[in-house]
Amino acid sequence: xxxxxxxxxxxxxxxxxxxxxxxxxxxxxxxxxxxxxxxxxxxxxxxxxxxxxxxxxxxxxxxxxxxxxxxxxxxxxxxxxxxxxxxxxxxxxxxxxxxxxxxxxxxxxxxxxxxxxxxxxxxxxxxxxxxxxxxxxxxxxxxxxxxxxxxxxxxxxxxxxxxxxxxxxxxxxxxxxxxxxxxxxxxxxxxxxxxxxxxxxxxxxxxxxxxxxxxxxxxxxxxxxxxxxxxxxxxxxxxxxxxxxxxxxxxxxxxxxxxxxxxxxxxxxxxxxxxxxxxxxxxxxxxxxxxxxxxxxxxxxxxxxxxxxxxxxxxxxxxxxxxxxxxxxxxxxxxxxxxxxxxxxxxxxxxxxxxxxxxxxxxxxxxxxxxxxxxxxxxxxxxxxxxxxxxxxxxxxxxxxxxxxxxxxxxxxxxxxxxxxxxxxxxxxxxxxxxxxxxxxxxxxxxxxxxxx
Numbered sequence: 001x002x003x004x005x006x007x008x009x010x011x012x013x014x015x016x017x018x019x020x021x022x023x024x025x026x027x028x029x030x031x032x033x034x035x036x037x038x039x040x041x042x043x044x045x046x047x048x049x050x051x052x053x054x055x056x057x058x059x060x061x062x063x064x065x066x067x068x069x070x071x072x073x074x075x076x077x078x079x080x081x082x083x084x085x086x087x088x089x090x091x092x093x094x095x096x097x098x099x100x101x102x103x104x105x106x107x108x109x110x111x112x113x114x115x116x117x118x119x120x121x122x123x124x125x126x127x128x129x130x131x132x133x134x135x136x137x138x139x140x141x142x143x144x145x146x147x148x149x150x151x152x153x154x155x156x157x158x159x160x161x162x163x164x165x166x167x168x169x170x171x172x173x174x175x176x177x178x179x180x181x182x183x184x185x186x187x188x189x190x191x192x193x194x195x196x197x198x199x200x201x202x203x204x205x206x207x208x209x210x211x212x213x214x215x216x217x218x219x220x221x222x223x224x225x226x227x228x229x230x231x232x233x234x235x236x237x238x239x240x241x242x243x244x245x246x247x248x249x250x251x252x253x254x255x256x257x258x259x260x261x262x263x264x265x266x267x268x269x270x271x272x273x274x275x276x277x278x279x280x281x282x283x284x285x286x287x288x289x290x291x292x293x294x295x296x297x298x299x300x301x302x303x304x305x306x307x308x309x310x311x312x313x314x315x316x317x318x319x320x321x322x323x324x325x326x327x328x329x330x331x332x333x334x335x336x337x338x339x340x341x342x343x344x345x346x347x348x349x350x351x352x353x354x355x356x357x358x359x360x361x362x363x364x365x366x367x368x369x370x371x372x373x374x375x376x377x378x379x380x381x382x383x384x385x386x387x388x389x390x391x392x393x394x395x396x397x398x399x400x401x402x403x404x405x406x407x408x409x410x411x412x413x414x415x416x417x418x419x420x421x422x423x424x425x426x427x428x429x430x431x432x433x434x435x436x437x438x439x440x441x442x443x444x445x446x447x448x449x450x451x452x453x
Contacts, residue, residue, distance in 0.1 A: 001093035002044045002114065003174060007081045008032050008100030009052025009072040014225040020054030022100040023061055024229055027236045028260025028278055031223055032062050034103035040066065041107045042114070045093065048085040049100070077192030078168065079184040082177070091175040097195065099168055101222045104232055109214045114171050116210035122172035122202050123210045124149075127217050128163050135165035136196055138211070146209035149196040153189040166196055167220040176202070266302070290325065298329075301337075318354075336371070350381075353396065366408065367392040376402035376420065383408045395430065 012021020022032035039047050051058045052072040059069045070085045094117050116123035137159050139148045149166045150159050180198040218235045241254035249265050256273040263277045266285035279297035290308035300317045307324030314331030320338045327341045332349030339352040342359035350364050353371040366383040381392040390408035398412050401420030413430035422436040
């Protein structure tokens with residue numbers, strides 16, 4: 001059995017923000033949410049999150065049926081924080097203590113740590129740092145056994161030379177933790193109850209303190225300021241990029257790739273620089289995405305080309321489509337096989353039929369467009385009267401001339417043609433030609449205005 005305690009009560013003063021530190025994002029998710037998601041993969045029976053500063057906001061952002069929030073009204077140290085959750089911990093469970101501002105710790109690392117807990121042993125996650133300044137040092141005896149963790153402010157010059165530091169992540173039996181917590185003291189420079197003092201208590205009972213180390217030191221680094229936040233963001237993105245490339249994805253520059261959600265790719269997918277993926281994005285086979293594109297919660301079919309500087313959100317794109325450059329595909333849009341959305345085109349809540357083209361400088365919203373339709377430049381569907389939205393329907397093989405305004409609700413029939421510059425307010429029957437524009441007048445002898453002297 002496994003019980004997890006995540007410490008997330010701190011204010012994060014160095015972030016210089018009104019947002020609680022654990023809600024600042026890495027890869028589009030709050031720091032705390034990363035830790036909760038990893039905890040879930042450990043098959044824990046209980047996830048307890050200790051909150052304090054901005055408690056209501058933290059709980060609102062990360063609430064879930066399997067997460068129990070515990071309030072630490074006063075921040076009196078890590079030992080005091082765990083004490084708040086002790087009533088929810090079972091004697092016969094292994095208790096794993098994590099930190100809400102250490103977002104990138106890996107499941108594999110934690111499983112290895114948990115495996116080192118026994119009736120006569122607890123486990124501690126440590127790491128070697130070139131510059132251990134500010135961290136508690138791991139003190140070992142001549143046999144290499146851990147004897148204590150000494151915080152920076154209490155360390156002797158000899159202890160300050162130690163490069164192995166405490167990450168704060170530890171695991172032990174619930175029965176042992178409950179016995180040790182009441183023995184913690186605040187007689188130290190910070191006047192706080194250090195959870196790390198349980199190491200000495202374990203030693204005093206003759207228990208072994210086993211240690212585990214992560215594969216990468218960035219895995220256990222916390223976020224205390226925006227520089228560290230950016231550092232972990234890049235680490236996350238590089239790590240994900242390497243994983244995706246190992247699965248066959250072509251990234252023209254892995255250092256200029258950002259995924260803030262989940263990205264699933266087929267074979268022979270190429271992504272150019274500065275592309276951002278948010279939410280759930282699925283790319284089919286043989287997809288090409290140009291530079292500076294943003295895709296959010298979209299499903300892209302096979303053989304699709306998305307040209308530079310295009311934005312797609314909450315949309316579905318079928319096979320063989322072409323989008324952009326500078327296209328905006330808004331929520332509720334569906335592009336059918338072979339559809340084309342060109343430069344400076346905006347599509348919203350519209351179905352664009354197979355082989356239909358909206359090539360440039362147009363807005364199509366709240367519309368159903370049939371197959372083989374050509375929509376000329378400057379065309380708009382006037383779908384909003386200031387209060388309500390209305391639908392435009394365009395039949396198969398219709399031709400909409402440039403600079404046309406389709407005032408919804410309106411229908412254009414199959415094979416119909418709308419002359420350029422028309423404002424269409426009434427239904428157009430199948431195969432009809434409609435021209436709805438003012439009569440042209442040519443005035444001879446026209447005198448241009450001149451400037452007044």
